[in-house]
Amino acid sequence: MLPLPDRYLSALLARYNGRMLLIDCGEGTQITMHRLGWGFVNLDSILITHFHADHIAGLPGMLLSLSNYGRERPLTIVGPEGIENVVNSLRVIAPELQYTIQFVELSFEEKTVIRFRLGDFHLAALPLSHTLPCVGYNLLFPRKGKFNPERARALKIPLGYWSRLQKGETVSGFAPEAVLGAPRKGIKISYITDTRPIDTIPEFIKDADLFICEGLYGDDKLKQQADRYYHMIFSDAAKLARAGNVKELWLTHFSQALTDPESHLSRVRKIFPNTVVGADRLTKSFTFVD
Amino acid sequence: MLPLPDRYLSALLARYNGRMLLIDCGEGTQITMHRLGWGFVNLDSILITHFHADHIAGLPGMLLSLSNYGRERPLTIVGPEGIENVVNSLRVIAPELQYTIQFVELSFEEKTVIRFRLGDFHLAALPLSHTLPCVGYNLLFPRKGKFNPERARALKIPLGYWSRLQKGETVSGFAPEAVLGAPRKGIKISYITDTRPIDTIPEFIKDADLFICEGLYGDDKLKQQADRYYHMIFSDAAKLARAGNVKELWLTHFSQALTDPESHLSRVRKIFPNTVVGADRLTKSFTFVD
Numbered sequence: 173m174l175p176l177p178d179r180y181l182s183a184l185l186a187r188y189n190g191r192m193l194l195i196d197c198g199e200g201t202q203i204t205m206h207r208l209g210w211g212f213v214n215l216d217s218i219l220i221t222h223f224h225a226d227h228i229a230g231l232p233g234m235l236l237s238l239s240n241y242g243r244e245r246p247l248t249i250v251g252p253e254g255i256e257n258v259v260n261s262l263r264v265i266a267p268e269l270q271y272t273i274q275f276v277e278l279s280f281e282e283k284t285v286i287r288f289r290l291g292d293f294h295l296a297a298l299p300l301s302h303t304l305p306c307v308g309y310n311l312l313f314p315r316k317g318k319f320n321p322e323r324a325r326a327l328k329i330p331l332g333y334w335s336r337l338q339k340g341e342t343v344s345g346f347a348p349e350a351v352l353g354a355p356r357k358g359i360k361i362s363y364i365t366d367t368r369p370i371d372t373i374p375e376f377i378k379d380a381d382l383f384i385c386e387g388l389y390g391d392d393k394l395k396q397q398a399d400r401y402y403h404m405i406f407s408d409a410a411k412l413a414r415a416g417n418v419k420e421l422w423l424t425h426f427s428q429a430l431t432d433p434e435s436h437l438s439r440v441r442k443i444f445p446n447t448v449v450g451a452d453r454l455t456k457s458f459t460f461v462d
Numbered sequence: 463m464l465p466l467p468d469r470y471l472s473a474l475l476a477r478y479n480g481r482m483l484l485i486d487c488g489e490g491t492q493i494t495m496h497r498l499g500w501g502f503v504n505l506d507s508i509l510i511t512h513f514h515a516d517h518i519a520g521l522p523g524m525l526l527s528l529s530n531y532g533r534e535r536p537l538t539i540v541g542p543e544g545i546e547n548v549v550n551s552l553r554v555i556a557p558e559l560q561y562t563i564q565f566v567e568l569s570f571e572e573k574t575v576i577r578f579r580l581g582d583f584h585l586a587a588l589p590l591s592h593t594l595p596c597v598g599y600n601l602l603f604p605r606k607g608k609f610n611p612e613r614a615r616a617l618k619i620p621l622g623y624w625s626r627l628q629k630g631e632t633v634s635g636f637a638p639e640a641v642l643g644a645p646r647k648g649i650k651i652s653y654i655t656d657t658r659p660i661d662t663i664p665e666f667i668k669d670a671d672l673f674i675c676e677g678l679y680g681d682d683k684l685k686q687q688a689d690r691y692y693h694m695i696f697s698d699a700a701k702l703a704r705a706g707n708v709k710e711l712w713l714t715h716f717s718q719a720l721t722d723p724e725s726h727l728s729r730v731r732k733i734f735p736n737t738v739v740g741a742d743r744l745t746k747s748f749t750f751v752d
Binding site for chain 2: 177
């Protein structure tokens with residue numbers, strides 16, 4: 173919540189097929205992105221969870237830097253209702269950009285999940301329960317079924333069409349479904365912060381390969397205080413991870429009073445064993461499993 | 463201009479008699495203040511030079527953090543005309559603060575220096591020449607003349623009054639001037655960024671103990687480019703330092719393309735020998751010289 177020398181503020185950078193998408197942009201995000209070394213050129217979209225400074229204060233500087241790096245392609249910014257006004261207010265210190273910003277405002281009917289796609293990133297958004305409108309995001313990377321060469325030969329499909337059919341295109345009347353098996357398991361990353369542990373979360377994060385979740389405090393004794401601030405404690409996050417049957421839980425968004433988050437791990441792992449304490453530039457690569 | 467892992471954005475923190483004053487608040491300022499370890503409680507004022515993101519993007523996060531640290535005393539924010547509007551726009555992401563902000567907007571008649579005082583900090587502000595209104599600041603710490611006990615005895619001033627007279631108070635009709643010598647040399651720090659090297663600067667920075675000055679590029683061949691952006695090169699800063707007869711020059715505000723500012727030092731020192739390349743948390747203590 174407060175940026176510390178080795179604990180910058182909320183941000184998740186995802187890279188897929190060379191393109192990048194950022195969720196949240198707390199103060200210091202562009203500095204830690206420099207350290208990470210993935211560059212800035214391939215960043216296409218920035219998704220904001222909510223309008224508290226610890227999640228968005230790095231945005232005006234980021235927008236200006238992207239312009240200084242020579243960006244001319246439009247940038248997409250997604251967030252809850254009001255995102256365009258908020259970003260335009262912040263742009264009082266970054267008025268002149270060489271590129272345009274395309275806004276996507278998410279308007280939720282109660283508890284409805286919104287699904288959308290930005291380039292190769294498939295996304296889902298869930299309304300959360302915080303002190304102001306806040307959104308949880310799933311990053312989804314669906315995977316097509318396996319190409320069946322025997323079927324393709326039997327249907328007398330010319331070899332030249334195969335790769336396009338594999339990509340899901342219809343070619344000269346041949347439908348990809350004819351030669352592709354059932355969709356295979358894709359990859360799913362869930363990002364949930366800031367919120368109380370509401371009961372729509374387990375279904376939303378179901379079977380995620382990685383569940384990144386806030387935990388303001390480690391100590392169970394601070395549960396009431398976390399509730400009062402519309403936040404979670406570590407064991408809330410672990411219970412959601414277990415209920416959602418996710419593969420791995422990363423804890424993030426610690427109170428500045430929580431100086432030793434590791435000290436709570438053994439207890440939390442009794443609820444959900446594969447729990448990791450988040451850290452700046454904690455990175456993981458996922459590959460499709462055959 | 464762009465925050466890099468070991469080169470955060472513009473900020474100068476000054477501490478005097480335990481109170482602190484900050485000039486500029488680029489992204490990452492509160493992080494580097496954590497590293498410095500002087501705390502946040504005694505910060506009374508924030509002075510902004512101009513409204514470019516690299517000088518002010520850290521402000522909303524700083525305001526929110528001060529509130530989270532329990533601040534209740536008012537904070538003074540000083541800047542060029544428009545400062546109140548700009549800060550209020552930025553506060554879209556930090557709307558709820560537990561303290562009030564007191565704004566001081568500086569309205570310059572052409573080339574006029576504005577003098578003002580904030581607590582024990584005596585300040586002067588000079589309009590600069592940048593792409594938008596921009597202000598240079600002097601931090602001044604004047605020093606009273608030496609107390610003359612012989613004079614005090616000759617005037618039959620009771621011993622109990624002496625210390626208050628020493629502080630410059632008038633006590634029971636006794637004027638401090640009667641027992642104090644001529645004002646002694648104080649301390650003067652000048653902070654000039656962003657601007658072209660205009661001809662009002664040497665007089666403004668005259669005899670400063672420390673002159674902190676921007677230098678976008680080190681290479682003299684980039685002089686035209688620096689002019690075009692309303693910035694300086696290192697040798698501009700050195701010439702101002704020499705013309706202003708300052709004691710020491712710190713260069714700051716480097717272009718991200720300037721990866722090795724030290725490589726230009728030997729050349730610049732031919733113009734002004736006591737030149738130092740600025741760095742994050744570069745710190746210097748000054749004491750009154752008897």
